[in-house]
Amino acid sequence: MASVMIVDDDAAVRALLRQILEDEGHRVSEAGNGREGVDRFSHEPHDIIITDMLMPEKDGVEVIMELREKFSGVKIIAISGGGRGLDAAFNLKVAKDFGAFATLAKPFSRQEVLDAVGQLLADG
Numbered sequence: 001m002a003s004v005m006i007v008d009d010d011a012a013v014r015a016l017l018r019q020i021l022e023d024e025g026h027r028v029s030e031a032g033n034g035r036e037g038v039d040r041f042s043h044e045p046h047d048i049i050i051t052d053m054l055m056p057e058k059d060g061v062e063v064i065m066e067l068r069e070k071f072s073g074v075k076i077i078a079i080s081g082g083g084r085g086l087d088a089a090f091n092l093k094v095a096k097d098f099g100a101f102a103t104l105a106k107p108f109s110r111q112e113v114l115d116a117v118g119q120l121l122a123d124g
Contacts, residue, residue: 001026001027002026002027002047002121003028003046003048004021004026004027004028004029004046004048004049004050004117005028005029005030005048005049005050006018006021006030006049006050007030007031007033007036007037007049007050007051007052007055007060007063008030008050008051008052008079009033009055009056010052011032013052013079014030017050017113018030020110020113020114021113024114024117026117029044029046033057033058034051034058034059034063035058037049037058037063038058038063038067041067041074045071045074047075047121048075048076048077048117048120049063049067049075049076049077050076050077050078051063051064051076051077052079052080053079053092053094053095054080054091060078060080060091061098064078064095064098064099064100065098068098068099075101075120075123076095076099076100077100077102077103077117077120078091078092078096078102078103078104079103079104079105079106079108080095080103080106081106081107088105088106089105092104092105101120101123102116102120
């Protein structure tokens with residue numbers, strides 16, 4: 001199974017993702033904002049990182065850009081429910097443009113999460 005880092009400022013979203021992933025045997029760690037996520041990932045890289053797009057400290061675009069610069073092969077899943085006057089589809093398109101491998105719009109299903117993680121793991 002994989003090690004997955006969840007970066008989201010919403011504790012409920014982190015808890016939901018943790019439960020979904022741990023139920024499938026993945027190891028999970030969490031960060032409550034983008035700055036914390038990048039710092040933790042830099043010290044302990046994971047197989048996959050799931051990042052929200054709108055967060056304090058560093059937003060998802062900054063997280064994606066910084067991690068892709070430092071770890072070119074990092075596998076990133078971006079998630080968004082919209083906000084700040086932008087819809088989720090726009091945020092997720094931007095995430096793809098900056099290097100996210102997969103995107104999920106909130107609310108997402110358990111199966112959508114597992115499919116995205118499974119696809120990234122299958123792609124090697």
